Amino acid sequence: IGFRGEIINMLINRFLKKISRWLQLRSYRKHMVGRYFITLPPGHPLDIFQEEFKNYDKKLPKLAAILSEKYKLSMSIVDIGANIGDTAVAMSDATSCPILCVEGNPYFLPILMKNIKEVSSEIRVINKFIGPKSTEGARVVTKDGTAHILRDVHNDTEIDKYATASMITYNEVISNNQDLPQVKLVKIDTDGFDFKIILDVFSDFKGDLPVLFFEYDPGFSPKPKINEAHEAHEATNALILAGYRYFIFYDNFGNYMRSFFSQSPQKEFIDAFTYLASTRDSGGGINYMDVCCFSEKDKDVFIRSVALEMDVKL
Numbered sequence: 001i002g003f004r005g006e007i008i009n010m011l012i013n014r015f016l017k018k019i020s021r022w023l024q025l026r027s028y029r030k031h032m033v034g035r036y037f038i039t040l041p042p043g044h045p046l047d048i049f050q051e052e053f054k055n056y057d058k059k060l061p062k063l064a065a066i067l068s069e070k071y072k073l074s075m076s077i078v079d080i081g082a083n084i085g086d087t088a089v090a091m092s093d094a095t096s097c098p099i100l101c102v103e104g105n106p107y108f109l110p111i112l113m114k115n116i117k118e119v120s121s122e123i124r125v126i127n128k129f130i131g132p133k134s135t136e137g138a139r140v141v142t143k144d145g146t147a148h149i150l151r152d153v154h155n156d157t158e159i160d161k162y163a164t165a166s167m168i169t170y171n172e173v174i175s176n177n178q179d180l181p182q183v184k185l186v187k188i189d190t191d192g193f194d195f196k197i198i199l200d201v202f203s204d205f206k207g208d209l210p211v212l213f214f215e216y217d218p219g220f221s222p223k224p225k226i227n228e229a230h231e232a233h234e235a236t237n238a239l240i241l242a243g244y245r246y247f248i249f250y251d252n253f254g255n256y257m258r259s260f261f262s263q264s265p266q267k268e269f270i271d272a273f274t275y276l277a278s279t280r281d282s283g284g285g286i287n288y289m290d291v292c293c294f295s296e297k298d299k300d301v302f303i304r305s306v307a308l309e310m311d312v313k314l
Contacts, residue, residue, distance in 0.1 A: 033086055034061070034093025038115040041107075046086055055254030060087055060187055060213055061094035062308065063292065066301050067184050067211060068095035075184035076100065078173065078210075080130050080197060084108050085115040087187065088123055098122040098180045102173060104129030104166065124177065130190070131167030132200045170201040187213045192220030195235035202242050209243055209295040216249075217288035218273055219280050236269040239293055246294035246302040248309075251286045256309040259302070 030037045031047040040046055049056045064077060075097050079088050082101035091099060101123060103112055109127055116123045174183065188194045194214045202212065218232040247265060249257040249272065260268055272289060279285030294302040 033089045036089050036093065036119050038084065038086055038089055039111055041084065041111050044084065046084075049253075053253040053255075055250075057087060057090065058254050059250060059290070059292070061090045063211065063213065063301075063305060064091040064097075064185060065094040066304055067298075068097050070298075070301060071181075071184055073097050074181045076177075076180045076182065077185045078102065078170075078183050078187070080170075080186065080188045081190040081193075082108075082112060082125070083189070085112040085123075087189075089115055089119050092116075092120045092123060096120070096122060098124065100124050100126060100173060100177060100180070100183075102126045102128065102130055102168075126168065126173055126176075128166050128168040129193075130170055130173070130197050130201075131193075132169065132196075170197070182208070183210050185213070186210045189215045191215070192217075195221055195231040198235040199231070199238055202238055208297070211298055211301065212239070212244065212293040214291055214293075215288055216269075216272060216276075216291045218276055219288070230273070232273055233266075233269070237266065240265060243295045244293040245296060246299060248292040248302070248305060250290040250292070252288045252290070253286070254290070257289065259306045259309075261302075 027042055029040050029047065031040050031050075032038075046057070067075060073096060077091060077095075077097060077099045079091075079099055080102045082088055082103040083105075085101060088099050088101050099120075099122060101112065101116070103109060103125065104127060106127075109125075112125060116125070188197055190197065194217070198212075198214065202209075216232070218230060221231040224230050245263065245265075246259075246261050247268070248259045251257055262268065275285065276288065279287070292305070
């Protein structure tokens, strides 16, 4: 009876916890990020995730701090897919360098503006999506605190379901903000457009490469046609050709997985791709990874970032 009672209590506690979280997600609420309180809209799970997963969304502020120390604040950060500004606020807590928030979702924009208002005058907002060219009328769908651009809209009736937003190229973002220091860190988190952005932007980069932090989730990309490479493979090959050689993998909860240096790191990315495909098809594991990429000039930042992870006490 005692064992059975424990099982019943456990199930009741789980049920009550789910109800509590469901009620919590239904409202606007405050959540502390670094020294600042930000507003979370209904459905945005950041507070729940950070309560349960202590490293969630915590790596970029540390990386920004290391980079700003190296470059003596003579640097800028580009946050592509800024969402409600939570990452920008977290990075502002770690560095005072300028941050360009690129966010095209009209649902997130007023919350983003509210969240950065009292944080720093060094945060600028570009209310557009990054794309291959400047266009109007991109279609965006928002759900559970994330948003993504629709790649295929099949008819006019379907179009009416979604919000619209305009697009801007990465080069236009940079040219429109030439008064700022050189970009040393780029974060991309666009729920499905990350590889497309990498292919449009970083394949053309030469020389002074910024540190790149992006979401590695091949499941968002459309399936390739026969005899075509997957977008994830094309994007990582573009990064390698551009000159990225040092890499850190984190799981989708922000936990350090591994780091490596290679002149030809394609195999490591193929292994990651295969693992994520297996978890989608068979269950278990993690949903996606975050990847941080460094060129030779920021080898020291890579080494220091890894050393901080290795210093974790078990």
